[in-house]
Amino acid sequence: MTETRFLRYVALGDSQTEGIGDGDDRTGLRGWADRLAERLARAEPEVRYANLAVRGRLAGQVRAQQLAPALALRPDLTTVVAGVNDLLRPGFDADEVAAQLEAMFAELTASGARVATLTFPDVARITPLARPLAPRVAALNDRIRDAAQRHGVVVAETSHHDVVTDPRLWSPDRLHASALGHDRIAAAVAHALGLPGSDDAWTHPLPPPDVPRPAGLRAAATEARWAAGFLGPWIGRRLLGRSSGDGHEAKRPLLTAVGSASVP
Template identity: 80%
Template sequence: MPGVQVPFSRYVALGDSQTEGVGDGDDLTGLRGWADRLAAHLARHNPGLRYANLAVRGRLAGQVRAEQLAPALALRPDLATVVAGVNDLLRPRFDADEVAGHLDAMFAALTARGTRVATLTFPDVARITPLARPLGHRVTALNHRIRESARRHGVAVAETTRHAVVTDPRLWSADRLHAGPLGHQRIAAAVAHALDLPGSDDSWTHPLSAPATPRPSGLRTCAAELRWAAEFLGPWIARRLHGRSSGDNRTAKRPHLTLLAAERTQET
């Protein structure tokens, strides 16, 4: 719907590595990510849009609340996205009620200020990483609580978990923990659709035009899983054992509300 202006002019994104944009670009050339892509979508329909991204990789839901909520409220957004909880899911000790409580508190504080809030549910991790199958019940439990909290506070939910394309390996980066560029593009489109933004539709739910390459089976599958565990899972566990995080000494990439650069508004 060209010419239709979106009702938002101040967008603030809160979260962890997915919202920061890990998997879409790199730390040398710069990260983009789904929140930047959503901001670009908004800016095409409102060139005066100002955008801040407070997300920092490695943050637990409680840390997102403690570190990002107050700065977000101070920016007086009319739109905010809140996505957190995956880092909690991966920890040995996981309490779905505790994590959901942090999300609920952020939803409540933002909507109480008149902010439109959007979030998303998480996909079945076992379909992305077979070794993560034991975490499936955690994902289900957290998604259920996210939906309940969203209903209470009038938060828009992008239901990514309900569509098979979300676990297509071509949407994920090599570490299988972060979306790749195509995955970030689909997440941005999903959130835009959940918010019923001009120019959005359900095409993000459609399968990719070419069929995916069949997964290897038998010994080849085992070998691939062992390589992934050695390259990505092992270092992640080592950081946890030493009390370190990928987000140590990092700060938000876009802490202030600023206009998007023109080149960033050309595509979602």
């Protein structure tokens, strides 16, 4: 059990932290950061929570747009998760992305906040077409660990466990966690932070699926449908210089009680 009281939690990041894959824009997004805040509130009913994450943001944009507002909220707990949008781009530079993350780690920890982050799973095990990205993920994870160690940042090592690539933990686009996946991420971060009631159950495999994964021609057809439905549109936005986050703002820019909505 942690001895630290976390009463002001601020989440920084991109679409995963915003909650894409867990709810929708019409009914509202939940996501792992919301779920972590709910876990905090069970131990500390007075906790207040803000979520500054916006989909599509690169690590440098998270730093430029979210760090100062986060510091102004004087959090005692922050989560910083970014870099996936960077590694999907042709000019990915692991050192540059890590430098942006480390700058956020440094300023947030210097302010007195406890900071947590996580490592990313092997994308090749989620979709075979992403196999060329595996070395990038490994390089970024190594740098995240190094930067976190230098600044006393807690790391939820989601990359170490086979269950994180179970398709049931991912939404149909394979870029964002499903509701079940978001719940596992929240549990992983809670465990890394040592929150009351947390344990390593999030690392346990799911029961065998009712329907086996497709193989052979069926698997190839599944990959083709995914590429047409999700990968193609994503590439198209990049070519046009657009982002999924265009026109979007933080869903919860103010610290408010968990379970209530934040009003800008």
